[in-house]
Amino acid sequence: MESRPAITLCMIVKNEEAFLKKCLSSVQNFADEIIIVDTGSTDGSIRIAEKFNAKIYHYKWDDHFAKARNEGITKAANEWILWLDADECLDIQHPETFKKALANRKANILSLPITNFTGNHLHSDDLTSYIHYQPRLFRNHQGIHFIHRIHETLDAEPEKMTTDILDLPILHYGYIHEVTEKKDKSSRNKRLLELEAAKETHSPWVTYHLASEYYRDKAYKQAFDYVNQSIYMFLLEGRKPPSILYKLKYDILVQTNSIDQALPGIEKALLLYPDYVDLHFYKGLILFQQADYQAALACFETCLDLRENHPDYLILQGVGSFRAAHYKNLCIEKLNTLDKN
Incomplete structure (x- = not known):
């Protein structure tokens, strides 16, 4: 039987009930484990995450995105870690195809194409979009971690920073004005x-x-x-x-x-x-x-x-x-x- 690598989704969340269901629905057939680091939600975010069998950990927010994300990494059990924000979702039709592709990758870090939508409203007809590739999948237990208070990025020993591309699209709605x-x-x-x-x-x-x-x-x-x-x-x-x-x-x-x-x-x-x-x-x-x-x-x-x-x-x-x-x-x-x- 062909092996499939196991994947953990790691997220940090605070008051994301507007987007969280859409985000988690998009990954439920791709991620084998969901780790939510909650930094103080007072809305329905926790209830939504629980419906997807997420493992929820509470974290006191200290104005440092990298530290919060690294807390999630310490809880992840699987071979690969995918990180997303709640206002993002995977645009994925055939999860098994991408999991098979992961099994053949040698790199420790994979960059995924992200479409960032901009405009005034979520349902505007004139939304503009930008595409860029960002490291979003990486191997667990390799010393790869996040750095920087904001606009955090991945870091590790140079020999661990081997990279490749996986054309698994992410859609990001967080730059829309509303x-x-x-x-x-x-x-x-x-x-x-x-x-x-x-x-x-x-x-x-x-x-x-x-x-x-x-x-x-x-x-x-x-x-x-x-x-x-x-x-x-x-x-x-x-x-x-x-x-x-x-x-x-x-x-x-x-x-x-x-x-x-x-x-x-x-x-x-x-x-x-x-x-x-x-x-x-x-x-x-x-x-x-x-x-x-x-x-x-x-x-x-x-x-x-x-x-x-x-x-x-x-x-x-x-x-x-x-x-x-x-x-x-x-x-x-x-x-x-x-x-x-």
């Missing part, structure tokens, strides 16, 4: 990030995450200042700034129509990340706004050639497909109009 507003996520996140930023030596990632929080609040000036600080901090450390920083920077410039100085900078960013479809798309938007339709057309054609399957990047859905095609057609229309004149 969700963040109800939970007041922005205030909480900025408070925790500012605690980290107050340290004399803090990671440039902390500054980037502050930029992201202000961006989601549409406080673009603060966001722009923070993302530039983060880029500078990476450079001071002798490291190439990650691609996601440049995406945020030029997204802000496009959103605020601040394109005068954007083109030389985005050209430099593309030298660092020549296959990043989002940067080509933003370059195309900048050129389009400058009425350089021929050059913009070339950018959108490049986007369509690159497509959107790039696990190393955060991708706005459509920049390598329907969005690029839309602007390609607009460029052609503009050029045809100019020819007629």
Whole structure:
């Protein structure tokens, strides 16, 4: 009989009754064990978790996501650990297929594609989505653990940090405005990030995450200042700034129509990340706004050639497909109009 690896779902939860049932329903045929670390729920979250036979542990919240997640790891019994938030769910049709795939993986950490939805309301017709890959499945009992107070990530001895990709999609609804507003996520996140930023030596990632929080609040000036600080901090450390920083920077410039100085900078960013479809798309938007339709057309054609399957990047859905095609057609229309004149 073919072996199937056993999987433990580990979560931290507080007042998540709006999403928890959907989340746990999505994993009930995939996870063999469910560990819930509850940090003080006063709603129906515990009752919902109990209906899924979850093992529930109470944890006094201490403003540190990594510590709470690590508490869950200590309770997990199985070979693999999947971690999710309550406002996420697996988009899975054939759980056994993925469990078989796990049996053949050599890596200790697997990155899964996450679709992050943004917009005003959960059921809006105009939801925007972004795809990125994040380490969400890892082997238990290998010393792999979480670090960082907020925006926690996995860490271990270098030889344990072997990675691979598993195309098991996760859907994330936590960035939708009505969700963040109800939970007041922005205030909480900025408070925790500012605690980290107050340290004399803090990671440039902390500054980037502050930029992201202000961006989601549409406080673009603060966001722009923070993302530039983060880029500078990476450079001071002798490291190439990650691609996601440049995406945020030029997204802000496009959103605020601040394109005068954007083109030389985005050209430099593309030298660092020549296959990043989002940067080509933003370059195309900048050129389009400058009425350089021929050059913009070339950018959108490049986007369509690159497509959107790039696990190393955060991708706005459509920049390598329907969005690029839309602007390609607009460029052609503009050029045809100019020819007629």
